[in-house]
Amino acid sequence: MEEARNLDVFFYPKSVAIIGASRDPKKTGNALIQNLLNYGFQGTVYPVNPTEDEILGVKAYRSVGEIPGKVDLAIFTVPAPAVVKLMEECGHMGVRAGVVHSSGFAEVGKEGAQLQRQMVEIARKYGIRLVGPNCVGILCTESRLPWARRSTFPQEVGNVSVISQSGGGGGSFVNLAVHRGICFNKIISIGNECDVSVIDFMDYFRTDPKTDIIFIYLEGFKDGSRFLDVAKGLTSTKPVIVYKIGRTEVGERAAASHTGSLAGSIRVYDGVFRQTGVLRAEGIDEGLDYLVVFSNLLFKQGAPKGKRVGIVSGPGGPGVATADACVEAGLEVPDFSADTKQRLVERIPTATRANPTETGDFGFVATMKERDPYGALVSIVEQDDSVDMIAIVGPGEFNPEGFRDVVLGVQNRCKKPFIVIWPSAGEGVETCKKSLEAAKIPLFSTPERGAKALGALIRYQEMVRRLERRESGR
Amino acid sequence: MSLQEIRAAMAKCRETGQRFVSNAEVKRILSYYGIPIVHEGVAQSVNEVKKVSESIGYPVALKIISPDIAHKTEAQALKLNLKNSGEVEKAYSDLLAKVQAYKHDVKVEGYLIQEMVEDGVETIVGLHNDPTFGPVLMFGLGGVWVELLKDISFRVIPIERSDAVDMVEEIKGSRLFKGFRGGSPLDTDALYDILLSVSRLGLELKEVKELDLNPVFLREKGAIVADFRILINIG
Numbered sequence: 001m002e003e004a005r006n007l008d009v010f011f012y013p014k015s016v017a018i019i020g021a022s023r024d025p026k027k028t029g030n031a032l033i034q035n036l037l038n039y040g041f042q043g044t045v046y047p048v049n050p051t052e053d054e055i056l057g058v059k060a061y062r063s064v065g066e067i068p069g070k071v072d073l074a075i076f077t078v079p080a081p082a083v084v085k086l087m088e089e090c091g092h093m094g095v096r097a098g099v100v101h102s103s104g105f106a107e108v109g110k111e112g113a114q115l116q117r118q119m120v121e122i123a124r125k126y127g128i129r130l131v132g133p134n135c136v137g138i139l140c141t142e143s144r145l146p147w148a149r150r151s152t153f154p155q156e157v158g159n160v161s162v163i164s165q166s167g168g169g170g171g172s173f174v175n176l177a178v179h180r181g182i183c184f185n186k187i188i189s190i191g192n193e194c195d196v197s198v199i200d201f202m203d204y205f206r207t208d209p210k211t212d213i214i215f216i217y218l219e220g221f222k223d224g225s226r227f228l229d230v231a232k233g234l235t236s237t238k239p240v241i242v243y244k245i246g247r248t249e250v251g252e253r254a255a256a257s258h259t260g261s262l263a264g265s266i267r268v269y270d271g272v273f274r275q276t277g278v279l280r281a282e283g284i285d286e287g288l289d290y291l292v293v294f295s296n297l298l299f300k301q302g303a304p305k306g307k308r309v310g311i312v313s314g315p316g317g318p319g320v321a322t323a324d325a326c327v328e329a330g331l332e333v334p335d336f337s338a339d340t341k342q343r344l345v346e347r348i349p350t351a352t353r354a355n356p357t358e359t360g361d362f363g364f365v366a367t368m369k370e371r372d373p374y375g376a377l378v379s380i381v382e383q384d385d386s387v388d389m390i391a392i393v394g395p396g397e398f399n400p401e402g403f404r405d406v407v408l409g410v411q412n413r414c415k416k417p418f419i420v421i422w423p424s425a426g427e428g429v430e431t432c433k434k435s436l437e438a439a440k441i442p443l444f445s446t447p448e449r450g451a452k453a454l455g456a457l458i459r460y461q462e463m464v465r466r467l468e469r470r471e472s473g474r
Numbered sequence: 475m476s477l478q479e480i481r482a483a484m485a486k487c488r489e490t491g492q493r494f495v496s497n498a499e500v501k502r503i504l505s506y507y508g509i510p511i512v513h514e515g516v517a518q519s520v521n522e523v524k525k526v527s528e529s530i531g532y533p534v535a536l537k538i539i540s541p542d543i544a545h546k547t548e549a550q551a552l553k554l555n556l557k558n559s560g561e562v563e564k565a566y567s568d569l570l571a572k573v574q575a576y577k578h579d580v581k582v583e584g585y586l587i588q589e590m591v592e593d594g595v596e597t598i599v600g601l602h603n604d605p606t607f608g609p610v611l612m613f614g615l616g617g618v619w620v621e622l623l624k625d626i627s628f629r630v631i632p633i634e635r636s637d638a639v640d641m642v643e644e645i646k647g648s649r650l651f652k653g654f655r656g657g658s659p660l661d662t663d664a665l666y667d668i669l670l671s672v673s674r675l676g677l678e679l680k681e682v683k684e685l686d687l688n689p690v691f692l693r694e695k696g697a698i699v700a701d702f703r704i705l706i707n708i709g
Contacts, residue, residue: 220606221606222606224604224606224607224608224630225607225608225630227607228607228630265604265606267626267628268604268606268607268610268628270628271610271627271628271629271630271641272607272610272628272629272630274627274629274640274644275629275630275637275640466636470634470636
């Protein structure tokens with residue numbers, strides 16, 4: 001644990017040196033300083049450039065050796081051979097950690113790999129931990145440490161942390177997620193993993209009080225057996241969601257056995273994930289949906305006690321479609337109690353008594369704000385003991401503002417976890433969807449996506465119970 | 475046979491550059507790990523084949539033993555459900571012609587006569603060295619369907635009994651094991667035993683590169699291996 005906590009310096013450095021700081025706006029070394037200023041980095045910034053006195057209004061230094069204060073984190077944007085040379089100087093100056101953005105290392109071939117080895121050797125000599133090379137850096141919403149080569153940043157501090165083996169892919173995923181109302185804490189572009197690995201950061205997040213959910217944009221693990229050890233102690237307290245790209249080359253070997261020919265990497269990964277309680281999202285959409293459900297239902301609204309869904313819908317078809325999708329996703333759509341049925345029709349005479357219940361009369365949509373049929377039905381359904389969570393299915397394009405306000409009202413009152421499925425589009429709808437996402441409403445555009453994400457949450461809970469049973473059975 | 479003897483036998487295979495462990499050797503290994511195999515015997519001549527068939531009892535399956543044949547179905551190197559000595563005799567000559575057509579200079583080491591198992595569901599249990607995770611255990615629907623359906627699950631070894639249960643329940647075809655069309659449920663406990671034994675085998679015999687038990691007949695009482703193969707690392 002001591003070891004893992006040492007990685008704090010990557011997220012909360014008191015000072016950073018930008019080695020390769022530049023006045024040229026086209027260079028990473030310039031954009032990075034701009035980003036540090038724009039994002040509001042709370043520590044001291046030391047631009048390092050052999051000829052400049054000042055960059056973007058920040059006093060610059062000719063070398064790391066000239067920096068008057070202590071440097072926690074050095075960020076390298078200079079060419080690969082220069083990184084190797086300057087690492088020694090960083091060691092002398094007591095730099096604790098380095099993030100190497102520069103490419104031209106192991107990813108380009110033998111000579112690059114040699115440079116990478118030299119760099120790591122020097123860093124180890126001085127106890128400097130390294131992230132990268134060939135990455136877009138580390139972002140922390142708390143310390144306002146920004147990544148490079150991107151112009152937008154997640155603003156709000158949250159509980160989701162990301163480890164990405166793809167700089168571009170991971171960053172784009174985060175930006176998509178921000179639009180779904182997800183709030184992040186720490187984001188790492190891991191690059192070539194010359195020193196600190198994906199698994200090291202998983203281990204770090206295990207004891208990081210600010211991280212509740214871990215998302216990994218994965219090509220492959222370097223040390224499979226260590227992954228098993230780390231993941232087993234992690235997944236039952238913090239959900240780990242993996243989006244896996246790429247496949248290991250196993251095809252060259254002639255398939256001499258059935259097992260050999262069937263053991264494609266993704267199938268083996270799936271087995272390992274089940275063994276360790278990791279959830280694999282089959283696509284970006286699924287990854288985003290999982291995060292929406294996990295961050296809202298598990299850590300804000302409160303986890304559902306079981307897998308029974310009560311569905312409250314405006315339109316008939318989409319309500320039934322949601323029921324279908326829930327059942328297909330492994331959830332249950334139970335019949336309401338006699339008491340609930342009675343209260344539903346007493347309150348809204350046109351409502352259907354079954355689950356899903358529908359408001360039944362278009363007039364209610366038009367007068368949504370005044371009569372609030374959704375809110376009325378939800379407040380009855382949530383009191384039914386046979387329901388663990390609620391799916392609210394939105395109306396068409398008519399009166400989207402009314403529905404938006406109704407949902408915000410439900411958010412304030414509803415005591416059971418809920419999601420909103422709004423299978424509709426159009427200018428007014430889009431605007432209202434944006435404000436719901438900004439208000440952290442778990443919102444889905446189709447019944448299938450919403451139900452699948454709820455299904456994943458239930459699967460996760462079952463997995464945790466199974467892992468706990470196993471531990472206690474020992 | 476002891477673990478030392480098994481290791482010695484494997485070391486010998488490696489020295490002679492033999493990728494597949496011989497049929498007799500595999501049988502000894504499986505028996506050491508308590509993995510049940512169908513009754514069988516090996517013969518060289520047609521008369522011997524008939525004699526062994528008698529002693530096992532009809533119906534029997536007849537298979538060619540050859541280092542040149544990895545997948546017996548593809549090479550048509552097996553005949554099933556032979557009911558009497560006449561059928562066995564005919565199968566004997568048919569098989570030789572078939573495998574020679576498959577590979578003209580095929581090396582035939584002998585003939586394997588097995589008790590015919592027809593009841594139960596064919597499954598596969600395998601072991602494979604994954605480049606990332608090391609030895610992984612595979613379970614799935616077996617027999618000739620395995621590569622078509624790919625209804626399989628994996629776990630890194632060692633596994634516990636609950637992993638074995640998960641592996642079996644995870645595949646789509648697991649409903650077949652619970653009894654269908656009025657049949658009784660199949661003996662999945664016996665299957666878990668085999669999975670756990672193979673897990674132990676993989677842990678103790680690092681020399682094993684790949685292992686196939688296919689098919690493993692899962693029956694109402696017991697589970698039994700009808701064909702098997704072990705490849706070792708010779709690199």
